[in-house]
Amino acid sequence: MSLPHPTADQISLPMVLAVLGDPTRLSIVRYLARKEGVPMNCSKFLDLASKTNLSYHLAKLREAGVTRSEAVGTSRLITLRRDDLDKRFPGLLDSVIAAADGDKDLPAVGVSEVEVSA
Amino acid sequence: MSLPHPTADQISLPMVLAVLGDPTRLSIVRYLARKEGVPMNCSKFLDLASKTNLSYHLAKLREAGVTRSEAVGTSRLITLRRDDLDKRFPGLLDSVIAAADGDKDLPAVGVSEVEVSA
DNA sequence: CCAATTGTTCAATAACTTTTGAACTAAGGA
DNA sequence: TCCTTAGTTCAAAAGTTATTGAACAATTGG
Numbered sequence: 001m002s003l004p005h006p007t008a009d010q011i012s013l014p015m016v017l018a019v020l021g022d023p024t025r026l027s028i029v030r031y032l033a034r035k036e037g038v039p040m041n042c043s044k045f046l047d048l049a050s051k052t053n054l055s056y057h058l059a060k061l062r063e064a065g066v067t068r069s070e071a072v073g074t075s076r077l078i079t080l081r082r083d084d085l086d087k088r089f090p091g092l093l094d095s096v097i098a099a100a101d102g103d104k105d106l107p108a109v110g111v112s113e114v115e116v117s118a
Numbered sequence: 119m120s121l122p123h124p125t126a127d128q129i130s131l132p133m134v135l136a137v138l139g140d141p142t143r144l145s146i147v148r149y150l151a152r153k154e155g156v157p158m159n160c161s162k163f164l165d166l167a168s169k170t171n172l173s174y175h176l177a178k179l180r181e182a183g184v185t186r187s188e189a190v191g192t193s194r195l196i197t198l199r200r201d202d203l204d205k206r207f208p209g210l211l212d213s214v215i216a217a218a219d220g221d222k223d224l225p226a227v228g229v230s231e232v233e234v235s236a
Numbered sequence: 237c238c239a240a241t242t243g244t245t246c247a248a249t250a251a252c253t254t255t256t257g258a259a260c261t262a263a264g265g266a
Numbered sequence: 267t268c269c270t271t272a273g274t275t276c277a278a279a280a281g282t283t284a285t286t287g288a289a290c291a292a293t294t295g296g
Contacts, residue, residue: 013217014141014224021136022254042273053255055274074263074272089217095209099131106132140284160243171285173244192242192293
């Protein structure tokens with residue numbers, strides 16, 4: 001960890017909802033959920049917005065307590081704070097992600113991706 | 119019904135989340151959930167904001183598909199669109215309300231209420 | 237009809253949020 | 267060391283949302 005994150009009990013419901021109420025950020029969260037366990041770096045999301053703008057949105061997600069950003073070399077490894085969110089707001093993240101998965105209007109991440117199948 | 123409402127399938131997830139990501143509106147929704155079945159009129163929420171401002175927030179909730187407002191006389195009867203929300207986003211409303219119920223920082227509605235017990 | 241009650245609309249302003257580009261820092265490889 | 271890659275910071279501009287008060291409309295009760 002490196003950048004400022006709220007502790008689990010500092011995470012505020014209205015903040016989380018407001019932060020998720022943006023299509024770009026909701027897409028990021030959906031993608032993180034889909035690839036859970038695999039930490040992402042910012043460049044994964046360059047289809048969604050410019051580098052600068054991504055930095056802004058990822059900071060919002062981090063400051064709201066939705067994601068964790070760890071500095072590793074020159075990269076940031078971004079993960080969902082599922083543990084803390086589930087503890088604070090049981091069921092919320094799951095229902096948001098399920099709903100986001102069924103949302104055709106959300107911008108997609110990594111559409112031109114090479115899928116490495118087993 | 120009287121005022122413009124989205125149909126169930128027009129309800130958008132980012133819109134709903136954004137609209138719920140405001141403490142005043144979240145308090146309204148929490149109260150509506152608590153008193154589900156009992157249609158409310160706007161004056162119930164005058165502790166939260168001015169009459170004009172309430173009109174604004176209630177319009178946001180209605181336009182996002184979170185509430186239904188029915189004109190009855192000079193009043194509006196406001197109800198949660200639980201049926202439609204549950205259909206579109208299963209589990210979302212329940213988890214939001216449960217989380218909101220545990221939120222000490224949300225402004226309260228009807229604190230000085232006369233509770234009519236059975 | 238008159239007055240009170242309930243809520244909306246409008247225009248103004250204040251306050252935030254999003255987006256942008258240019259300049260920057262920090263790490264890693266050649 | 268120099269260059270590249272990854273991401274941040276900053277300030278400005280654009281856009282959006284929230285809040286206000288005054289004026290309005292519609293219903294209802296006296």
